[in-house]
Structures are given as structure tokens and as C-alpha cells.
Amino acid sequence: MRRVLVATAYTLGLPILLILIWWLASLGATSIFVPKPGPLVAEFFETWMGDRFFTDVLPSLARFAVGTALAIVLGALIGLLVGLNRGLRDFTEPVFEFFRATPPPVLIPVLGLLMGVGDDMKVTVIAVGAIWPVLLNTVEGVRAADAVQTETSRSYGIHGLNRVRYQILPSAAPQILAGVRQALPVGIILMVISEMFFSSSGLGFSIIQFQRSFAVLPMWGGILLLGLIGFAVSLLFKLVERRILRWYYGLKDLQNAS
Amino acid sequence: MPPENNAPPITGRGRTLAPEQTLLSVRGLKKVYETDGGDIEAVRDLTFDLGRNELTCLVGPSGSGKTTLLKCIAGLLEPTSGEIVLDGKRVTGPPKKMAVVFQEYGRSLFPWLRVAENVELPLKNAGVPKAKRAELVAEALESVGLSHVPRSYPWQLSGGMQQRVAIARAIAYQPEVLLMDEPFAAVDAQTRADLEDLVRSIRERLGVTVLFVTHDIDESVYLGSRVIILSSSPTVIQEDLIIDLPDQRDQLETRALPRFTELRHHVYEQIQLAKRGFRPDEARLG
DSSP states (O other): OHHHHHHHHHHHHHHHHHHHHHHHHTTTOOOTTSOOHHHHHHHHHHHHSSHHIIIIIHHHHHHHHHHHHHHHHHHHHHHHHHHHOHHHHHHHHHHHHHHHHSOGGGHHHHHHHHHOSSHHHHHHHHHHHHHHHHHHHHHHHHHTOOHHHHHHHHHTTOOHHHHIIIIIHHHHHHHHHHHHHHHHHHHHHHHHHHHHHSOSSSHHHHHHHHHHTTOHHHHHHHHHHHHHHHHHHHHHHHHHHHHHTHHHHHHHHHHHHO | OOOOOSSOOOTTOOOOOOTTTEEEEEEEEEEEEEETTEEEEEEEEEEEEEETTOEEEEEOSTTSSHHHHHHHHTTSSOOSEEEEEETTEEOSSOOTTEEEEOSOHHHHSOTTSOHHHHHHHHHHHTTOOHHHHHHHHHHHHHHTTOTTOTTSOGGGSOHHHHHHHHHHHHHHTOOSEEEEESTTTTSOHHHHHHHHHHHHHHHHHHOOEEEEEOSOHHHHHHHOSEEEEEOSSSEEEEEEEEOOSOSSOOTTHHHHSHHHHHHHHHHHHHHHHHHTTOOHHHHHHO
16 A cells, blocks of 8 residues: 555656646746646636547547558568568668658648648648557567577467467567557647648647637647647557566566676 | 497498388488588488387588488478488478477577476477366476476576477477487586486387487487498598397496497497598598
């Protein structure tokens, strides 16, 4: 019990401290651009948890979910193919490096012109931008398959798709998930930016609208919401990762302890 | 002082058997690795047969191509020339009737699978029905003394126990030939003695043929009914020695027998000879 309390105090300590400092610093502020904690929270619920939740927040989240899911699935699939095939790897590597080095937001104007301004464009932007960390990490993870594990598979007649399923994918899982961890914030960033460019709904669109109409508190509320979404996404990811990679963290802990 | 073999082999060759006694034949096996720095001849010319239910140990100086030979037999490496025949069929890839136990148990077991799942995997891959799988896994774990840890991960166990899991996986696969590549090189001495007795009892109970690679002379004499001594690289067979010790072996009593000491001496001398570069094939030619 005591330990739980101490752990909670550690976790919540800094956020509470920061809010306290913010509250103190903004006590006497008169500028309309400086938000205060109390009014911001009230405004946050009023603006974002009403109709807007269904007209802006959910559509944004849906685009993020579909785009990122596409990035993960396609990234892992292509990464698997490329990682298992040396020729294909040499053939694609320079191109992949180029695409990875290109900042994903520059895709938005191009894809906007090519695909129009609908949901499919935004989903594509998210998928194309977030795919690279997954893809490149998967290639690395697959390539790093242990030689003894591979000989074990071969000697027991485990090959083809079964080898991918029973050996390659599980052994590359830590690296693939490291790629997914990097891909998630990229997905959120692209979700917001793609809506700021051309859109008539969504979180990014609303925040820009509020900013342009000097609705400062609702704008701050939107920023807060984005922060919370990012936080929730990474928390969810950690839960899933801990579950999938329980063996990996157990093994690591053991190695670190000895 | 070499003991009399039934059919004394030609120098540089191992014992060959009549076809009906033979389970595995190695004929004129040669393996050359092609590298950027030129060709490396690891194995020059190996010929021998393994009879059914024999436990043969393979010893030789380090770098004598023991692992190369084992991998060729396992179908993991393609020989440059010569052939391996298992039960009348030429080996071109890993055969179904063979299981390999590797030295690096920590890397050979899959760390994301629990003990029972590791043992089960080759069976699952081969499409063995679930109930049959469960039965084979339970039996295999039982016979290596690990019935109590099916839900553990291999890395939670000691080195000796991990190698037991790898042996259980091999047994459950129901092979006719069990290939073991220095399986106990990385476990401590006491565990090693237990595992040696385990291998002997497995051979006896399951009727498998075992080819056991080791660099430990005592181990080879204690375990084997026959010890094949390899020359230094490029490898030929230096001697194919029958171990005429009683079939019932015991860590204390067998090792205390005068005959054990003699055989051990002999193998030791042969390996020293091999290390100094003595080659039976050259002795034959010149």
C-alpha cells in the first residue's frame, strides 16, 4: 500500500508542480493570450467534449487510426520481404533512405493536388509518413535473425511461411515495435498538419480556426487535447508492447541483473 | 596398443558396414569453403558408416572440421563432393528423421516460447495433431526430468536445464538419428555428468542412433561405443576406435576401470599426433 502511494506521488508529482507554477505565474496576468488553469479546464470541456467531440475529434482520431494501422501493416509486410531478400535490400535501400530523409509534411501539398482534399488524402499522408520507422526497423530486425535460431528452424524443417510465423516475426518483434513507437507520434503530427492545410473538420482544422478568430482559450484547449491524445496513445502502446514482449523484457531484466 | 577392430579399416577411412546394418553412410565427403581470401579445405575425405542404435563420438583437434562434418550430415551444409546417405536415401537437405542438438542452447531455443512450446514447435510445424503433440511433449519432458517446468521460459532455467529442453525437443521429434554438436561444452562439470548419462539412457530406451561431437576425450570414451578420431585440417579419419567397455556405464566405476584409462590414453595420444600434423593419408602415400 505504502509503495503504491509513493509510486503514485512520484508519477503525479511533477505534473501537479507544473500546474501549480502555471497557476501562480498567471494569477495576475491580464493578457488575453495567457490561459489560466481554471478557465482553461472549464473551456476545454465546453468546447471539446460537446458536439465537437463527434464532428471534429472522432473523425481526426479515425483518420489517425486508419493511417497509422496501414503504416504498421504495410511497413511490417514490406520490411519482411525486403529483410528476407538480400537482392531486394540492396536494390531498395538508397531509395528508402531518401524517402525517410524527406520530411513527411511536404507530402501534403503534393498529395492534396493529386488526390484532392478528402479523408483518403489525409489517411495517405499519415500512412506514407509513418511507414518509414516501421519499415526500416522491420528490415533491420529481420536481417538480425540469429544464425543458430535459423539453423534450428532449418534442421526441424521449419521453412517458408511457417518460418516467418514461428521464428522471424517473433524474433524481430522487439525491433518492429520500436519502429511502431516512433511511428505513432509521426502519425499524430501528420493528422494535425494535414487538417491544417485543407480541411473543413478535425482537430487541426479547429485549432487553426480558433487561432484565426482569436478564440484563445478554445485554441489552448485543443492543444491540451492533442497532448492528452498523444499521452493516451503512448500509454496504450506501452500496455500492448509489454504484453507482446513479456519474454523480451523478462530476458533483458535477467541479463541486466546478472 | 590400439584394440582390434572387427574389420580393420583402411588407413584414413572409418569402418563401413553391410547395408542391412547401416543407418547412415558418409562416403568420400569433402567440403571446401570458398572465401575471398581463397579456398579453405575444411574436410578432405571422410568415409564411415553408423550402425543402428550406435552411439558414436567424434573427436579431433580444434579446427578439425567436426562441426562442418556434422552440419553436412544434418543437411545444413552442402558437401563439395561425396555424399551422405540416410536409410538408403541421399541427404540433400535437413532430413525428417534427424534432429540436431546445438552447443549454444541459449540461441537454439526460442526465447519467446515457453519450455513446452519450444518442444512442441517442430511437431506443430510438421502438422502433428494437437492431442498427439501434447502426449509427445509430456513424454519428452518427462524423460529429461523437466515435467515440472513446462510453463517457464527457457531463459529462466539454468544452462544444464536449457540443454535438457533442447534434448527434449529433439526426442519429441522422434528422430532415428540424433546429432549433437558439443552439447555440454558450456555446462558445469556435475551437470555434464548427469547429461552424459541422460544421453546414454535415451539411446538405450528410444533406440536412436547418436553421433556426438565433443572435444573432451574423457567424455568421448565414457559415452561412445565407438570413437572416431579426426586428423587436423584438411580432415581425414585418423582412427576409428571401438570402445570395448561394458555396456552398463557408471560415472565412478567405468572411469576407474584400467581399460578406460588405456583407451583414454590412446585417444589422447592420437589427438596429440594429429595436432603435430601427422596425417594417415600422407603416411599411407609416403
